[in-house]
Amino acid sequence: MKIFRLENIIDTEREVKGPGWTSRRLLLKKDGMGFSFHETIIPAGAELHLWYKNHLEAVYCVAGNGSIEDLATGEVHQIKDGTLYALDNHDRHILRGGTEDMRLICGFNPPVTGRETHDEDGSYNLVED
């Protein structure tokens, strides 16, 4: 059994920030669960163009609000506490912050190693051990 506490992750290498997002990596590949688990904060008004070509991602909102635009269809889905979106087809999308910061709980398969960077197209590269 492993215990992780958010207060011990903030301001360490497990907290990663970029323009319009802050991600706390709660579980990484090395933790051996077969998926990684992150908490991501999207500030009100942010806009992120994302395309996880190499990963499947599920995202569950537990606070705040925003929206996701599916670039394959043009559909926009509102996000609020209790909304989950699953990128089961490596979907290109735009994630937009709303009127309050969004708190998102995210699962990635394959698990993120922590050494990925966002490519120019908004994806994470695949990192082998």
Added chain:
Amino acid sequence: MKIFRLENIIDTEREVKGPGWTSRRLLLKKDGMGFSFHETIIPAGAELHLWYKNHLEAVYCVAGNGSIEDLATGEVHQIKDGTLYALDNHDRHILRGGTEDMRLICGFNPPVTGRETHDEDGSYNLVED
């Protein structure tokens, strides 16, 4: 891309209840993500004896409080908003509700199919398609 909303899961077959827990299955095996994703509510004062012999489970608390007892070591870890526990060794444990209902976001590997039952020992059986 798939969108699931908690309001559409409550009172359907994706909401499962037992003594001391309510689990909303947001993502199941059939959703094809390689892990399942659940929201589980543990009422204040509940006590659950659990042993997922067939699954790895990560659990992240986003509201409320409680504790987990590791039956291998006897250690008790307090759980509050921002605590994650990872059962990376199929750990036998007791989960206890605290003074406020706990809201837990859970990932399972392999993914739960939705047809599992809790065995007498507190585990889920494995269900093949």
